[in-house]
Amino acid sequence: MSSQTSGAMSPRRRSVRLGASTAAVLAVVSSAIVVAVPAVAAPVPAEVRQRLDLSQGWRFTGPDTGGQGPAGAAAVDFDDSSWRTVDVPHTYNAVDGADGCPGRNARTETRTGLTAIQKIFEQDTTEPCYDGVARGVAWYRKHVTVPASYRGKMLYLQFDAVSRIADVYVNGVAAGHHEGGYSRFRIQANGLRPGQDNVIAVKVSNAWGQDLAPLDADFTFFGGVTRPVSLIATDPLQIRMLDHGGPGVYLNQRDLTDAAATVDVTTRLWNNHAGARAVEVRTVVTDKRGMTVAERTDSAGDLAAGSAGNLVQRVTIANPHRWNGRRDPYLYRVHVQVRDKAAGKVTDLVSQPLGLRTIAVDAQTGFRLNGQPYRLYGVNLHTDVKRRGSAVTDGDSRRDFDNLDEMGATAVRMSHYQHPELNYTLADERGIVLWTEIPLVNSVKDTDQFRASTRAQLTELIRQNYNHPSIAFWGIGNEQRYADDAKPVNDLLSDLQTLAKRESPEQRLTTYATCCVPDTGRIANHADTTGHNIYSGWYTNSEDPATRDGKADAGINGLGRQLDAIHAALPNQPVAVSEYGAGIDVDDHTGHLTYIPKNDGDFHPVEYGNHFHERYWAQLSARPFVWGSFIWNLNEFASDWRAEGAVPGINDKGLISYDRGVKKDPFYFYKATWSSHPTLHLTSKGWTDRRRDNAAHNGPLIDDLRVYSNAERVTLKINGREIGTQQRSSPTDRIFEWADVLRPGDNAVEVTATVAGQTVTDTAAVTLS
Template identity: 40%
Template sequence: MAAVTATPAAAQDVRSTQVLGEGWVFAKGAEAPATGSSDWVRVSVPHSWNRVGHYTNPGVHPNRPETLDDYQGVGWYRLSFSGPRDLDRKRVYLQFDAASRTAEVWLNGKRLGSHAGGFSRFRLDATAALKPGAANTLLVKVDNTAPDVGTATADVLPLAGDFFVHGGLYRPVSLIVTDDVHLDLLDHGGSGVYATTRSIAGGRATIDVTWRARNDAARPVRVEAIVRLIDAAGAVKAEQRRSMTLAGAAGGEASATLDVADPHLWNGVADPYLHRLSVELVASGGRVLDRVEQSFGIREVRIDPERGLLLNRKPLRLHGVGYHQDREGKGWAVSEADIAGDVAIMREMGVNSIRLTHYQHGQPIHDLADRYGLLVWDEIPLVSRWTMGASTTASDGLRADAAQQMRELIRQNMNHPSVVTWGIANEVDFGKSIPIFITNKDGPAPDPMPLLAELNGIAKAEDPTRPTAIATCCEGRLLGDAEVPITAGAADVSGANRYFGWYYGDPSGLGPHLDALRAARPNQPLSVTEYGAGGATSIHTDNVLGGDVDQRGRNQPEEYESYIHETAWATLSGKPYLWATWLWNSFDFATTRRREGDAIDINTKGLVTYDRAIRKDAWYFYKANWSDAPTVHINGRRYVDRAYPFADVRVYSNAPETELIVGGKSLGTMKDCPQRICVWSKVALADGGNSVVARGRFAGGVTEDRIEWRLSPEAARTIRIDSGALVAGAKSFGSDDFFDGGEAGDVNASTGYGKPPPPKVVTGTDAALVAQTYREGDFAYRVPLPRGRYTVTLAFAEPSLESGKRRFDVTANGRRVITGLDVAKEAGGPLKAITRRFMVSVGNEGLDLRFVGRTGKAIVSAVEIAR
């Protein structure tokens, strides 16, 4: 039997809480095992049985293939505990901070109730079933079955989404004891106390407070409600008293207005000042029956289409991250310390806002956001899909669940000053563009607008002080002829999830696209709610423009993630009409939709790895741009064994002056680097170890970063370029680099979401993967070689053309070395490799190889240069 300590909620023991954390047993299966069965295993709560997602790169990782568990179905929890004594005139409630995704609860064999929705807090009245001072048995059935037609979870959001829904009692469970007369604990999991700042003007603040109380005794009772606002020093800044008469076995609602003189405002990260809001119910004899006390920040927020977000009437541009709650090795069963650690990583990077995606998060992160002044976008899990099977409308059950989760989100979080918007949906505007998200492949696509209108109305009725928000994916995106619903207008403010340069288009397309969205709705505030790219910490490239990234496959080098963030932030930071931007994502997270980069079932768009062990290069880019902390970071520290004897050295530095030192030799100083990116191009590396040091000079002293790169004797002697490859196809080759012009190609082009066709194979070479990619057009390779004589070997493979369709010349330092080459003719057909070799003398100017088309475009698959 678990030993549980009762902890008073305040100085007076008016409400006690028993945390039910230890002594649980757990089992999977449709039916609960018999008591004493060996099928039960001991666990502590918070708990999740799921372990999803693992890295394939070398190293010690919490998740490994043999420890994974992606079971989605029914799980059972049982706990024996000693009930509290002396419950005369008391009520007892079981509180579940979350249970995924549905829960049914029995105490001592009596069914207390159920809850649908895996993210919100809920409570059940356990008074009649509890045995005071004796042994009690609690049984909980949870079910995280993936929703489908006919399943028990078919009407429980989310129905879809690019994240894994873990199962279990993954947030704390507790037992709460109150007086018969108490603030309502059954109000959608809320506190029963709801406060908003009505106005701040003339050196005063007006705060409206509403509370819901309940009398569970048989007789009516008259109580006095005392409402106080208390400052950080303990002084009462405002107080109101209201009398209430509560009928027997009934509830009531009352309100008061607090007038606060000379208020100390909650002002975001600049000054996150918190008061305490206290509501007490006091009996006629002066006995305190119940008390709820919460942190409260006095602030005024408005989001304007021209001036952006105004915090206390001053513009504040929000920049931050999206955040999923899972962690490698724990799933969703994370501790408060884990969450605090995540927030510390975000704050060090310099965020002033968090988008809590794609579901309701728990109280710990909301409390931390309040404490540190981080503004929050909250949302419910209406993600991508809202219908089942062939239906084009949401079922009544799903509409009810969405409405319930909307009310729970608001009532549980509306007192947090950090929360500025209520998100009603994410990416429900796919239409027929990507059928994987819509099961109704035939006929019209479901229309999300009726459900969105319903949710928007609920949110406005619950809390008219905050704007509603929606995140969209597809309006104006590069989707060919696909028609998508325009959903941005369903909420007060909109956010665009856009991945130019990743899933579609070029990074340069982001700016014009946002301008078009702005022009379409100039009176609606616009933000960017997602942007980014995957980044595998064990996969690297020598040039981010060398080839095509594979959004659904392996070729996702860490450097390309940095490139997307650099180019996106250059655009976003120059758009004053954006009231906020949130990158995707703060941390890698679990999803069973992906096999990409160096991971399986992990979305690698995080700036920090799933286990929080590695902060990727892009994390330091934002720290240099968003934080005032002295930051100097050399990119490519995990690309240790270099392919070429020359490398671009990129340093993220917010220092006024930054010096680069390679092999003990200074390569000069750069001042006030644009976007905090300092670049030394084609730095020569020596055979063996190369120490690389970046030294930033700040007013307070010097900050430096140092790494070690290695160059093998073979790489020092011979340059092997895998043309058209973002990631080299063979270990002895480097990815495409040193080029000027042309376009990258691949005989096996990426198919995006579709099933790839059988791969094409280039024959006639031992390096088939190298020959698979190519560069074509009119282009050059300019390699900064030292003086000397070199042997150049070029490899060619015709992707698909017939003989005579492509003929081209190659020159080396102005001398024609290949004339009128027809690769298909010389090889005897497409996908057959041939090589050409020649000698060249190189002077001070280095090597300049030019490829010029006569008929069609020039092409090359690989370039090898040997001393």
């Protein structure tokens, strides 16, 4: 059976389709019929809103881990001259959020009777650290001279994210409060005085004990004003600014054929004038060239003073060009203008992306895009970066998406929270299908406050990202590890599912990532689809070496066994692998592949990580019923409590290092497998000194060479002498290997291949002793 987004609603788990129009809830519905227009140059006016960037020159102090910070810090005349000057985005946990507990979490190995191999693989010299991050209250203050041209305008402060709770003050007066560390919020700030100096103060808290998701998770909760801040000035007659941070314009694709696409454009209006206004709304759809392909103008009637109204306009686009993933990520843009009829002027303008596509998930054959099979494979993505934490730049985001392009990923799970707006835009433009989710991770609190704040985060996620065609899935939670009949958990997940389907009844599916509870149970199966976080062959959760010694392939092959069992038990349920991965330290190497490294130990060898990913992909690619698979993670990321691998405070499962400087071998395995870019990569290049007197080294792999490539054949030379050419063993094979070819002493290794007419070469220097 399949879940899809076209047609009428039918029972959950059988199909989820485009439902009836939501226009019943709207105040004004346009009934005029307007046909598509021939493509002409679009006379869309320039930006109407005025925007002032407020990212530079904030004063900062904190965090106060036991109190509320300096008394009176919100007051206009408060002396902040001793505070640091920072720019936002900024986090006060950029360092301590990613370093474990330096100098005080050492562990002494007490186990005896270990073999020489076990001593290497079982080494564990650091303890987890649960108090290494300074979490508390911090303050940010900024003096702002608001342009005199903003007089008579509605003024809004926009925070793209503050982690995790924000109280905003304007000229000493409380102006707004927001809970949730990853979503945009706006505060009406008419207390600002145009043409004069003003003081904006923000109290930020990421303190422990908040009734706010996430309560706990395997990543650092960075505190601070972690994304940009701006001041926006609008006309009193506007497209509504205070709509959970959303754009106020919402696009619903009603029908899509090769002949025509029908789209409902819902505009949420607001009149803050002292009297009623006669309102007219003009909607223009432009294609990639900027040419108008559909247009209509409708009256929204008279909008009373201090009131809201909504207008739905239906537009038709002839011969639509579909958004077709990485193959052809074609985008239109929808421009909505609000016009004050009496004043004869345009008072507001909002532009949004429009991608025309259909999606479906079939329980037997997987994901379908525009009616055609489309395999979703890719990564999970945490956004934080070494030395900046979650206060990332646009350049950081673009680099991540450049790496996704290079790798050939078709999908990304935006773990475990709402990402910066640019990430969604880049996914739209580059054709990457998204699973985006709220930070409901692990624990749940059975309180009204927790339920309300979680619902609010889901509402913000959907409203703010409603129009991005790259988004196919709204994630409602991750790994609630409770008894399967736990009422607070099931009630919350059921409520979030209902909310998501009400907020976004068309064009998207819901999903949930489960682990460590019954695969066929209640907790795992509230959403339209289910993803499974599977780490068989990595997490053994035992101090007994016998659970790892000689168990590698049996553990790794548990992925296929688990997927087959789920599919047999729930044959009509669409299933994905939402997480899989293994820790890799680029400085650790081994000649043995039969031993599962101790996941919370020090030794995470490259060669085991390579083997893990090779075998996992072989199992995934052989199961077409798996609609998506997502590696954990594209990059290493901060998880300050962790004490494993080479660097405490870091989850080292990422395919790329925390500073984005090193791409590990599996990155190139997937690049060779997924991408058409010419790829040739010698693995284990960091294993330059291979020693037979080292117990970790002296295994079957010590004198072997291995290459990842999408070439038909690869030629190997050592010390200038040609060793031989390996032919690809099957159309899908991307692994070339030579056994027992390294000789004692220095080995200058060179491999060469031709891919799509381009000659590629890779080299390594290896000493065998």
